[in-house]
Amino acid sequence: MAKESVKARDRKRRLLVQKYAAKRMALKAQGDYVSLDKLPKNASPVRLRNRCSMTGRGRGYIRRFGVSRLVFRKWASEGKLPGVRKASW
Structure with a gap:
């Protein structure tokens, strides 16, 4: 089970990605990479990691x-x- 701090960090990153999604898309469309670089690092969806919603694994x-x-x-x-059951043969 992951630490609570790891789960909290993941939640915080997901909120930042949602917050800046529209702005990132607009800046990319304009080709304004200087302004894009000034956004927070954690606002990039590349930094997200899929984690278990129960354990944080x-x-x-x-x-x-x-x-x-x-x-x-x-x-x-x-x-x-x-609809899910253990396979047996």
């Missing part, structure tokens, strides 16, 4: 469900994910 992320593989497996075993 950065690896083994399943995009469709928004959680890590560990949480996904737990939820699937408990039957909390509709």
Whole structure:
């Protein structure tokens, strides 16, 4: 499980990306890279990392469900994910 500080940093970055998204798009369209460079570094969507919404784990992320593989497996075993069941053959 990730530290609370890592999860908080991720949330803060996501808010900054949303806040500056329109401005970044306008500056890129104009080709004004000097002004684009003056925006905060964390406003760039490249700096985001997909993290599990429950644990904050950065690896083994399943995009469709928004959680890590560990949480996904737990939820699937408990039957909390509709339409998902363990394979058996």
